[in-house]
Structures are given as C-alpha cells and as structure tokens.
Amino acid sequence: MKKVLCLALALCLALAGLSAVAASDPIELSFTRIGSDPAERAYWDWVIERFEAENPGIKIVYDEVEIGDSIDNKLNVQFAAGDGPDIIGHGILSVAQRVELGHYQPIDEYFETWEGKDDIMPSVLANGTYNGHVYGLGYSTTPYVFAYRIDVLEEAGLSVPATWDELAETARALTEKNENGEITFSGFCFPSTGGNLVEMDVFVYGNGGSYIAEDGGPLMTGAEKEEVIGYLNDLLPDVNIPYSNGETNPFAKGLAAMTLMNNAALTSVINNPDYEGKIGLAVPPHNTTVGTFCGCNMLFIGRDCADKDAAWKYIEFAMSRESTLKRSEIVNIPVTLQSLVEDYQAMDPWNAVRAECVAVGTGMPRTLWSTQFQKIRNELVQNVVLGNVTDPAAALEKAQDDLLFEIDG
Amino acid sequence: MESYNRRDTRAAWLMLAPFLLFFALFVIYPLVMTVYYSFTNYNMSAAPGWVGLKNYQRLLKDAVFHKAFLNTTVYALVSTAALAVLGFLAAAALNRTTRSVKWIRMLMIFPYATSWAAVSMIWLMMYDPTTGLINKLLRLFALPTRQWLFDESLALGCLIFVHVWKNIGYCMLIYLAGMQSVPQELYEAATVDGASDFRKLISVTLPTIRPVAFFVVTTTMLEAFKTFTQVHVMTGGDPLYATTTIVHQIYQRGFTEFRMGYASSMAVVLLVCVLIFTAANSAINRAGNGGQGA
Numbered sequence: 001m002k003k004v005l006c007l008a009l010a011l012c013l014a015l016a017g018l019s020a021v022a023a024s025d026p027i028e029l030s031f032t033r034i035g036s037d038p039a040e041r042a043y044w045d046w047v048i049e050r051f052e053a054e055n056p057g058i059k060i061v062y063d064e065v066e067i068g069d070s071i072d073n074k075l076n077v078q079f080a081a082g083d084g085p086d087i088i089g090h091g092i093l094s095v096a097q098r099v100e101l102g103h104y105q106p107i108d109e110y111f112e113t114w115e116g117k118d119d120i121m122p123s124v125l126a127n128g129t130y131n132g133h134v135y136g137l138g139y140s141t142t143p144y145v146f147a148y149r150i151d152v153l154e155e156a157g158l159s160v161p162a163t164w165d166e167l168a169e170t171a172r173a174l175t176e177k178n179e180n181g182e183i184t185f186s187g188f189c190f191p192s193t194g195g196n197l198v199e200m201d202v203f204v205y206g207n208g209g210s211y212i213a214e215d216g217g218p219l220m221t222g223a224e225k226e227e228v229i230g231y232l233n234d235l236l237p238d239v240n241i242p243y244s245n246g247e248t249n250p251f252a253k254g255l256a257a258m259t260l261m262n263n264a265a266l267t268s269v270i271n272n273p274d275y276e277g278k279i280g281l282a283v284p285p286h287n288t289t290v291g292t293f294c295g296c297n298m299l300f301i302g303r304d305c306a307d308k309d310a311a312w313k314y315i316e317f318a319m320s321r322e323s324t325l326k327r328s329e330i331v332n333i334p335v336t337l338q339s340l341v342e343d344y345q346a347m348d349p350w351n352a353v354r355a356e357c358v359a360v361g362t363g364m365p366r367t368l369w370s371t372q373f374q375k376i377r378n379e380l381v382q383n384v385v386l387g388n389v390t391d392p393a394a395a396l397e398k399a400q401d402d403l404l405f406e407i408d409g
Numbered sequence: 410m411e412s413y414n415r416r417d418t419r420a421a422w423l424m425l426a427p428f429l430l431f432f433a434l435f436v437i438y439p440l441v442m443t444v445y446y447s448f449t450n451y452n453m454s455a456a457p458g459w460v461g462l463k464n465y466q467r468l469l470k471d472a473v474f475h476k477a478f479l480n481t482t483v484y485a486l487v488s489t490a491a492l493a494v495l496g497f498l499a500a501a502a503l504n505r506t507t508r509s510v511k512w513i514r515m516l517m518i519f520p521y522a523t524s525w526a527a528v529s530m531i532w533l534m535m536y537d538p539t540t541g542l543i544n545k546l547l548r549l550f551a552l553p554t555r556q557w558l559f560d561e562s563l564a565l566g567c568l569i570f571v572h573v574w575k576n577i578g579y580c581m582l583i584y585l586a587g588m589q590s591v592p593q594e595l596y597e598a599a600t601v602d603g604a605s606d607f608r609k610l611i612s613v614t615l616p617t618i619r620p621v622a623f624f625v626v627t628t629t630m631l632e633a634f635k636t637f638t639q640v641h642v643m644t645g646g647d648p649l650y651a652t653t654t655i656v657h658q659i660y661q662r663g664f665t666e667f668r669m670g671y672a673s674s675m676a677v678v679l680l681v682c683v684l685i686f687t688a689a690n691s692a693i694n695r696a697g698n699g700g701q702g703a
Contacts (some may be wrong), residue, residue, distance in 0.1 A: 069664075073664040076665070180548075193644070388649075
C-alpha cells in the first residue's frame with residue numbers, strides 16, 4: 001500500500017512538473033513576410049527582438065520569401081497542409097483571393113479598439129479591407145520611384161526628366177554602345193522578364209490609364225495603354241539592357257543612368273558606399289497624369305493561427321509609432337500613419353519624393369482576378385520589350401481576351 | 410510440401426509488405442487522387458467539386474499548355490538524341506586504361522553529381538548578356554554576342570545545352586560499363602578480319618551494347634520529361650513561355666493559381682505521353698532483338 005501511494009505521489013509530481021514546463025513554454029508564432037531584401041530583414045530583426053523582450057511569453061519564428069511566385073507557392077503549400085503561418089506580410093494582390101479561400105482572418109474586433117485606428121492613412125486601410133471587413137493593416141507602402149545617377153546627368157549637362165519626351169531624349173543621350181552596336185551603358189533600363197512587371201503600370205498610370213473597368217471587370221485595352229506601348233516600342237531598343245526584375249537591376253550594378261525601381265530595393269543601392277551622393281530620386285516621368293505604381297504590404301492573421309490575441313499583439317507592436325518610424329529610418333519606407341508624415345519627411349531629403357510617389361501611386365487590382373492579371377500583363381510587357389508588338393491595339397485586345405479566358409478557368 | 414510453400418509465400422509477402430505499403434501510399438494513392446482531381450475544380454482549400462471533362466476541354470484551348478507541350482517534346486527529343494550519341498562517343502574515347510583517363514572520367518561525372526539548383530544558378534550567371542562569362546569570351550574574340558536566356562529563339566536551346574552538359578557524364582558511365590563487358594574475342598576476330606577501330610565501334614561495340622543504349626535512351630527521355638528545376642531557376646518559363654514545360658505549367662497552375670484540378674489534368678496528359686513513349690521504345694527494342702525482351 002505504501003509503495004502504491006509513493007508511486008502515485010511521484011506520478012502526480014511528475015505530471016505537475018510537466019504541466020508547469022508546458023505552461024511556461026512561450027507561445028510560438030510563425031511570421032512569414034513577402035520580400036527578401038537585407039534592409040527590411042534588419043528592420044524585422046529589430047522589431048522581433050524588442051517585441052519578444054516586452055512579451056517574454058511570445059516567441060516569433062521569422063521567415064521571408066522573395067516577391068513573385070515564391071511567396072504564393074509557399075503559402076499555398078502551407079495552407080494546404082493546414083500549417084499556414086500565424087502572421088503573414090503580403091501585398092494587395094493577395095487580399096481578395098486569400099480572403100475568399102479563408103486564408104486570412106478578419107481583425108475587425110481588434111481594429112475597433114486599436115489606438116491607431118484613426119491615424120492610419122485611409123488609402124492604406126482600404127487596401128486591407130475587403131467586403132466591408134478589415135483583414136490587414138498596411139505596414140509598408142512600396143512605391144516605384146524614378147532613380148537616376150546624379151553624376152552621370154551632371155557630367156552630360158542634362159536635367160532630371162519629368163515627362164516622357166524628356167525621358168526619351170535624356171535616355172538616348174546617355175546610352176553608350178560598343179563598336180558592335182551593343183549597349184554597354186543603358187540610358188534607361190526596363191525589365192524584360194520577372195515576377196511582377198509593374199514598371200509597365202508606372203507608364204500606364206502616368207498616362208491616366210487604369211486596369212479596372214467601371215463595372216469592376218478587367219480592362220487591358222484603351223488608348224492610354226496603346227500610347228504606352230507605342231512609346232516603349234520606340235524607346236527601349238535604343239536604350240535598354242535586358243534584365244529580369246527578379247535579379248539585380250543594371251542600375252544597381254552601375255550599368256544604367258536611369259530606371260524605375262522599388263523604393264525598398266533601392267535602399268541597398270543608396271546605402272552602397274560606392275554610390276554615396278550619386279543616386280537621385282524623382283517621381284516617374286509622366287505623359288498626361290502624374291502617377292506611379294505603389295504597392296502596399298500588409299500584416300494579416302493566418303487561418304491556422306491558434307492564438308489570435310498574441311498575433312494581434314505582434315501586429316499592434318509592428319504598427320506602433322515607434323516601429324513605424326524605425327521602419328522608415330532603416331528601410332526608407334514611407335510611413336502609413338498620418339501623424340508621422342512630417343517626422344518622416346524630416347529624416348531624409350529624398351523622403352518628400354517617396355511620400356509624393358505614395359500619394360500619386362496606384363497598387364495592383366484588388367480583385368479575384370489579380371493573379372491572372374499579373375500573368376497576362378507580364379506577357380504583354382515581354383512582347384513589348386522583345387519587339388513583338390507591331391499593332392498595340394491588337395496586342396491589347398489579345399491581352400484582354402487572354403485575361404478573360406484565364407479568369408473563366 | 411504444400412505447407413512449406415504456403416509458409417514461404419507468407420514470408421515473402423511479409424518481407425514485401427513494407428515496400429508495398431510505401432508504394433501504395435506514395436505512388437498508387439497519389440496517382441489515383443491525381444486522376445480524380447483532374448475531373449474536379451480542386452483549389453487546395455475547399456472540397457473538390459466534380460466538373461467532368463471541363464479541365465481536359467480547357468487544355469485543348471490553352472495556348473500556353475500547347476507551347477509547354479511542344480517545348481517539352483523538343484527538349485526531350487533533342488537532349489535525348491544528344492546524350493545518346495555524345496555519351497556513346499565519350500565512352501568510346503575513354504574506354505582505355507591510361508592514368509589520365511580516370512581523371513577525365515571523374516571530371517565528366519562532376520556535373521551529374523551537382524544539384525540542379527546549383528548548376529542552374531551557375532549557368533544563369535554565365536548566360537547573363539551583360540556580365541556573363543560566355544558573352545565576355547565572345548567579346549574577347551570579337552565575336553557577336555547573344556541575349557541567350559532573353560532571346561525567344563535561343564532560350565530553350567540554352568537550357569537543353571545545360572541539360573546535356575550535366576548528364577553526359579552519367580550516360581558516358583553507363584555506356585562505358587556496357588563497353589567493358591563486350592567480349593574481347595569479338596574485337597580480336599574483327600582485327601583478324603582487318604576492321605579499323607571505327608569499324609569495330611560501329612559493327613561490334615554498338616550492336617553488342619544495344620540493351621545499354623535502350624536503357625540510356627529510356628532514362629534520359631524520362632528525365633527530360635520531368636524538366637522543372639532549371640526552368641524555374643533560370644527563366645521562370647520566360648521569355649514568353651519559350652522555356653516553359655509541362656511540369657513547370659503543372660507547378661504554376663497548381664501552386665500559384667490555386668487550380669490543382671486543372672494542374673492534375675496536365676499531369677494525367679504527361680503520364681499518358683510517358684506511357685506511350687515507354688511502350689514505343691520497348692516495342693522498338695524488342696523488334697531489334699528479334700522479338701525478345703529488352
């Protein structure tokens with residue numbers, strides 16, 4: 001009897017010990033974000049370190065995936081396995097589709113009590129809202145800016161182009177070729193392949209165009225887009241070095257005078273000591289309308305998140321004023337909180353340009369057909385850069401038909 | 410005797426059971442489910458809904474799939490022919506016993522031992538039109554450069570070249586093993602008859618290692634049909650689907666566009682093509698062997 005009692009007591013003590021250990025195990029949240037640039041990685045390391053210090057019971061397991069197919073492939077496989085990340089950092093393109101698939105959880109109840117609720121920019125909030133519910137909060141706007149080599153333009157005695165005509169003239173003047181006629185230094189480089197060829201969108205928006213019809217359906221046709229294709233058809237063969245926008249832009253390698261570039265990716269170029277004082281930023285040259293592409297990455301709570309409260313705590317921390325300003329300081333990303341705009345502009349002389357790009361920027365279509373749109377738009381851009389388009393109107397009609405075919409599938 | 414046989418049979422089944430279980434779980438089950446999903450609109454999130462032949466009907470109208478099918482066929486035929494011939498010639502050249510030959514064989518097998526991802530990254534850098542080694546060498550010799558992976562007419566050929574470069578060592582090794590099993594008496598008899606080295610190669614070596622050639626052709630063709638990694642890493646199917654393959658399209662449709670049902674129908678088409686090829690290859694080989702098996 002004594003032996004039995006002793007054994008029972010030992011078992012109880014052991015179980016109690018195990019539960020204590022289990023109870024003291026930190027909550028582990030997986031966080032996967034889009035993009036793999038080093039500057040933003042440094043920022044998230046800063047956020048996670050401080051968040052974990054303030055919340056010792058929560059541990060963040062961080063992962064990042066490059067922009068393009070890779071992030072969607074990874075998320076799709078994880079969700080199919082029932083093991084989606086707890087917190088996801090993704091773009092506008094993901095909102096409609098992933099909400100419909102149930103991958104993102106609504107955060108209305110947290111948003112209503114969030115102290116930053118009235119401070120977040122309305123356009124940024126709209127990006128993360130779908131069917132009247134808030135799913136994501138924008139932490140990073142990703143405007144495409146016009147980057148140029150200050151030293152190259154000064155040496156040639158040229159000013160920064162503000163219109164399409166000026167861009168064409170300046171780019172041709174700065175392009176260098178070797179004895180075989182091959183371009184060795186690009187006056188203006190434009191990608192020919194890549195995961196998301198938004199560089200074309202910069203020109204479309206700069207000409208007053210849109211990809212969404214009044215009825216909310218896709219719109220690949222239109223005179224504005226015909227003009228864009230005609231312009232690029234005429235300019236690019238004279239000035240461009242082909243590259244994939246999934247790899248290093250020739251501008252970053254010192255092989256181009258001007259380009260369009262994601263503001264976040266540009267940070268590593270600006271921070272390169274070899275280019276100190278040589279990189280200038282501007283709002284992209286326009287034709288009829290001042291406009292550019294401006295994406296928005298948001299933080300979402302994933303479908304498989306077991307601890308929504310903990311996940312919201314992390315999102316709330318990342319969206320705080322301190323974290324937002326730190327993000328701007330490290331990555332030069334424009335702020336998404338209205339009260340911080342002046343502080344942001346005071347940080348860096350080029351931040352006024354970045355802020356203007358955000359103000360005039362338009363993102364990916366926030367529709368169920370955004371993935372299909374990206375594919376067909378990429379195909380159109382490649383045709384243009386490869387010189388396959390002799391009839392812009394016909395090419396756009398085909399793109400419209402192809403997109404409708406893809407959507408129908 | 411009967412109980413001995415029954416005991417033997419039971420023991421055999423028990424020993425086969427682990428493999429059969431593995432085969433059923435990881436080959437048969439996925440195969441059956443793929444065929445089932447090909448008749449549904451499965452998107453990896455919601456339960457699959459039956460759509461009948463809709464996915465197959467869409468394949469007939471899908472220009473991108475047609476391009477992928479053509480690319481895969483060209484890729485498979487050209488790379489297999491090149492590997493079958495070049496592998497044989499390499500083995501013939503290295504079928505000797507000098508010391509340096511061992512080092513050459515080892516160097517040739519290195520690419521085969523390297524992962525496709527690493528090989529793809531290296532060749533991606535080499536093919537870069539501006540900073541790549543190939544164009545730099547061409548400029549050095551005042552030869553015209555090319556856009557390589559950015560040129561619709563050259564991109565697929567560039568990938569085929571990499572495929573051949575990577576696998577020629579493997580084919581050489583297989584052929585070499587076959588050549589070294591050819592009876593020496595046949596070569597001696599040919600020498601007595603006054604045959605040259607080339608004549609011996611064509612009239613003695615080649616017919617004798619026919620089963621090895623069949624094996625090389627079959628395995629390299631099957632490998633070519635599965636082409637994905639180098640496409641995904643080096644071109645992403647670009648430019649303008651000039652390098653996309655069936656497996657690449659399966660990946661795109663299934664994992665990027667949430668259309669696993671449609672992707673499954675492509676996988677079924679690929680399976681049928683591979684079965685047809687394998688059957689045809691076996692028939693040709695049997696005919697060559699006078700009606701006997703491979």
